[in-house]
Amino acid sequence: MQIKRSTTTTMPSPTSPPVQNDADYFDFRAMERVPESHEWTGPQEYEHPVVAGHELEQDVVPVVDMRDDDDDAVAAAAARAAEEWGAFLLVGHGVPGELLARVEDQAARLFALPVTDKARAARRPGGGGSGYGVPQYLLRYPKRMWAEGYTFPAAAIRSEFRRVWPDAGDDYISFCAAMDEFHVELRALGRKLLAMFFQALGLAAAGGDDDDTERKILDTLTATMHLNMYPKCPDPERAVGLAAHTDSGFFTFIMQSPVPGLQLLRRRPSERWVTVPGVAGALVVVVGDLFHVLTNGRFHSVLHRAVVNRERDRISLPYFLGPPPHMKVAPLAAAVAPGRKAEYRAVTWPEYMTMREATFGTSLSALTLIRVAPEEET
Ligand SMILES: C=C1C[C@]23C[C@@]1(O)CC[C@H]2[C@@]12CCC[C@@](C)(C(=O)O1)[C@H]2[C@@H]3C(=O)O
Numbered sequence: 001m002q003i004k005r006s007t008t009t010t011m012p013s014p015t016s017p018p019v020q021n022d023a024d025y026f027d028f029r030a031m032e033r034v035p036e037s038h039e040w041t042g043p044q045e046y047e048h049p050v051v052a053g054h055e056l057e058q059d060v061v062p063v064v065d066m067r068d069d070d071d072d073a074v075a076a077a078a079a080r081a082a083e084e085w086g087a088f089l090l091v092g093h094g095v096p097g098e099l100l101a102r103v104e105d106q107a108a109r110l111f112a113l114p115v116t117d118k119a120r121a122a123r124r125p126g127g128g129g130s131g132y133g134v135p136q137y138l139l140r141y142p143k144r145m146w147a148e149g150y151t152f153p154a155a156a157i158r159s160e161f162r163r164v165w166p167d168a169g170d171d172y173i174s175f176c177a178a179m180d181e182f183h184v185e186l187r188a189l190g191r192k193l194l195a196m197f198f199q200a201l202g203l204a205a206a207g208g209d210d211d212d213t214e215r216k217i218l219d220t221l222t223a224t225m226h227l228n229m230y231p232k233c234p235d236p237e238r239a240v241g242l243a244a245h246t247d248s249g250f251f252t253f254i255m256q257s258p259v260p261g262l263q264l265l266r267r268r269p270s271e272r273w274v275t276v277p278g279v280a281g282a283l284v285v286v287v288g289d290l291f292h293v294l295t296n297g298r299f300h301s302v303l304h305r306a307v308v309n310r311e312r313d314r315i316s317l318p319y320f321l322g323p324p325p326h327m328k329v330a331p332l333a334a335a336v337a338p339g340r341k342a343e344y345r346a347v348t349w350p351e352y353m354t355m356r357e358a359t360f361g362t363s364l365s366a367l368t369l370i371r372v373a374p375e376e377e378t
């Protein structure tokens, strides 16, 4: 899908979001063909070529190995990948492979429950966006995606999943144990990676206000978890797993099945989708819009999407890290090059999400909505 980065700062006129309905809770496994509600026939979805991610050196997704003894070199490699790609594969991160396999298995068990059990935990108005079903932003698209989703705050796993398993039996216990352990590991890893990013940006040495901001950001990082299940599809060329988007927070760790499906949009020398290989035990790191803002555009929030396939179900678990809801995010002073201005206005995560909602399904990039127009620069 081509999403043009518009240079306009005009806010699209807000319209009330479409609502989820019973059609969003159908059983993908019972589908022998892609129904019209899920059929993406426009050529725009397949406008750019797809490359495998290893044929040419320029298409090899960067791999950052945290086992390297030289911390500065690891931080520099992560920052370089965040600048050039906006994403990379992270290995040697210390999260046990056994835990990653268990988390995937538990997610698969959740999605294998009867539709009626999952629908009990459906997203509801006023529910803070948690629950089973389509994230509200994705309801903006005219077509539904070939995926099931479940969103929940990492801090409320046990209460959230009592909605699925009211009896709190063995299935509930093993599911929550795996998600809790994953959260503990990923929260620690998130702090480590953030500290590395700051180190690479030269913030540790910068002194002054940025040091304070860095500490506040590290101390208040907020995590949201989301489970994606992309069932195998009878006609993958006519369906979309997850439409092209950027993540909105600071950065996302994605745990994915070793079934490829995630693709990154590379722009130079020409636009193409690069498939991220399914490397067992690796986590994918994706830079989000608010980190793009924080670094004044130095780290780049990358457009990515998920495609589906005919043979195998695919599961991914993005762990979204961002600021707490009240925190205003603006370019860090040390990230603004001498003689340059901050290119983005300060914004909180919920403010940005509200603005961004109206851009889903349009060709407008939401970052342009908070971009300081050249005439506003003093
Ligand atoms: C923390 C979040 C990131 C997310 C919005 C959310 O509040 C919870 C769902 C997340 C998700 C998952 C699918 C793609 C995405 C763009 C969406 O519509 O919902 C992301 C959101 C995001 O990164 O902005």
Ligand SMILES: O=C(O)CCC(=O)C(=O)O
Binding pocket: 226, 228, 242, 247, 254, 256, 261, 262, 304, 305, 306, 315, 316, 318
């Ligand atoms: O399924 C994937 O690999 C990508 C998921 C994703 O980008 C998201 O949920 O925001």
Ligand SMILES: [Fe+2]
Binding pocket: 245, 246, 247, 304, 318
């Ligand atoms: Fe994403």
